[in-house]
Amino acid sequence: MIIADHVHKIYPTRQGNRVILSDISFSVARGEKLGILGRNGAGKSTLIRLISGAERPTSGTITRTMSVSWPLAFGGAFQGALTGFDNVRFISRIYNQDYAQNIDFVQDFTELGLYLREPVKSYSQGMRARLAFAISMIIEFDCYLIDEVSAVGDARFHEKCAVELFHKRADRAMLIISHDPEYIKNHCSKFAILNKGDMKLYTDFDQAYGHHMHNMHSA
Amino acid sequence: MTTFSQLAAISRSAAIQGRVIYALLMREILTRYGRHNIGFLWLFVEPMLFTTGVTILWTLSQSVHGSSLPIVAFALTGYSSVLLWRNMPARCIGAIEPNLALMYHRNVKAIDVFLARLLLEAGGATISFVTLSLFYIYIGWLEPPEDVLTVVEGWLLLAWFGASLAMLLGALAERSELIERFWHPASYITFPLSGAGFLVDALPTSAQKYALYIPMVNGVELVREGYFGNQIRTHYDLPYLLGCCIALTLLALAQVNVVNREITPE
Structure with a gap:
């Protein structure tokens, strides 16, 4: 409540x-x-x-x-110099979660591949949105x-979001x-x-x- | 609530805060030093370069410091102490702004941002001091400290002073940008007054009393007493330094609380 x-x-x-x-x-x-x-x-x-x-x-x-979650898919907390993985690691630490497991999910959901090892500042808007959403889904609230x-984001991203949020x-x-x-x-x-x-x-x-x-x- | 459940609640909160500070610390290291060249080693290589540079300058200029101590030992203890108390406020002023977005995570508070930076800064200064000491001792420029525990005591007190001052200024800087404007000149002006470049004993007797009103002077004297023992005569007022630290800490915590209440994540 x-x-x-x-x-x-x-x-x-x-x-x-x-x-x-x-x-x-x-x-x-x-x-x-x-x-x-x-x-x-x-x-x-x-x-x-x-x-x-x-x-x-x-x-x-x-x-x-x-x-209660933080405002979902909120990308403002990304530090441009950090990589996608760094951001996953940060959230995992704060919420006491298993990092390795989260990495698998984020890789799978974002389909960002090697980009996850690159600084977030090199991402496009859509890539950032995907990463932000995936990170929001790591922690269960x-x-x-x-x-x-x-x-x-594109239609495929919206579909995936809908599955995560409204089905699962x-x-x-x-x-x-x-x-x-x-x-x-x-x-x-x-x-x-x-x-x-x-x-x-x-x-x-x-x-x-x-x-x-x-x-x-x-x- | 029973005492036991209170304790359990406190230890749970402490565990969360510990996690948050650790996460912020790792994030800070990466954003500040990155993964290029020597990466996070800069944390203490940078202060080591500073201290070494000052040591060389003072040696070349045959700096007058009013004692028979070797200049290397004098510069090492003095300048390392300056780095300890001066860098912490510099890092805490304006620390909240770049981390505002993180406050969306309910458990991340202003004080965690401060503590993470303080740990990093104090850690860097300490590693630099210890490494340089060991190196100078190894090559014979420096005698090992007479009483390591006294050095540690002085060092910790200086760190406490720096940390509480840093949190106070960091919190106040959120309310008024004047703090940042004034800290820069203030930190430069207090440098020659801080005891880094003189021994209190070398001052005229009438001035010694006033020198000890500057909190850092007491800490530096204590560090030097530990280092040089009976070779020098040190002057310090331990209760005064402790009082300053406690007062600053209380003020700082009160101000950090105000910042916490007023914070608006972007």
Whole structure:
């Protein structure tokens, strides 16, 4: 279970404090899949960071009683000078996992071959995405945080991702952010619309989407 | 909670933190030194080059240091000590920024980034000091230390001082970039004051008291007492140095905690 209770997040900016999330409460149970829609800058990624525990809310609490992943397929932690293998090794060490086993999986999934021994800075966008996704799959979590996983990569990569996430891990909880309404509709059972710091929850996709579209076109 | 389960929880947390620091340490070594030429050997070859260079310069210029000690021994103990306390703050200032993305992993905290860098820096300076000592002793430029334990004591205290100062400055630097601007001149100005280039005993009596207010001077004196024993007269105030270290450590931990709370991964 993940419980967000009256969560506020305020960022100080040069123009004074900016409220990103105001008084947000919701919960995600084991196996439940919550899709989050919202315009650019609505606070979706901030919410994911708060849930992941990388950042703390300004006020309110977030309780995690199941293990929660880092934002999936997140490649920002790659150090350009390190090789693909180095990055696998780093994550394996942090999460106390068997490195040799992980290497096999990453090689198999990414199909990067010899490139895994090259610095990550020599990778293309698509190669990075594959590596990032594979590394995210090394560690098993009860809940996965997915922030726009389908933005890069080819069809084959998307298929492989879908197999890993929605078939092999169909029993896990997920929080999914995407600008692709179809993706959210197909994979989620609960929907949240973020707008101007506010969050509304829906169980019916069409209703949620209608609300989202309304926000999208109103100033 | 019973004491036992508390202990179990603490040891579990310690195991996680140990793992994280080890992972960061290995990552740091690779990103900093890479796999080219001698790779991570630079960790201590670099400070060794520094110390050797300074030793040669001081020998050539017949530096005045106010004692009958061989200049090699004097330069080795002095300059190694400087490297120990001065490099740690330099590495901790701005340490968070390039590692921000790692904070997405819940168990990676600002303090782990600092500790990994501190271990690396202290390790490098120590290996350099020990290797050069052994080498100089072997070729006969240096007598073995009179009392190794005192050398270790002084060295550890200097390392503690450097580490706590480094964490404090590293944490403060996240709040204000002034820290970085001021540390550069400050570290240069304190170098001649740090005891690397003089013995307190060689100072005028009236100045000795003030010299000991500089924490590093006490540490360097202690290292030299261990090295040279009765050949020189050393002056230091151990409780004062300890007090400085403890105060700096408490301040540093408090500031690191603030950084932890305010951190925003990119």
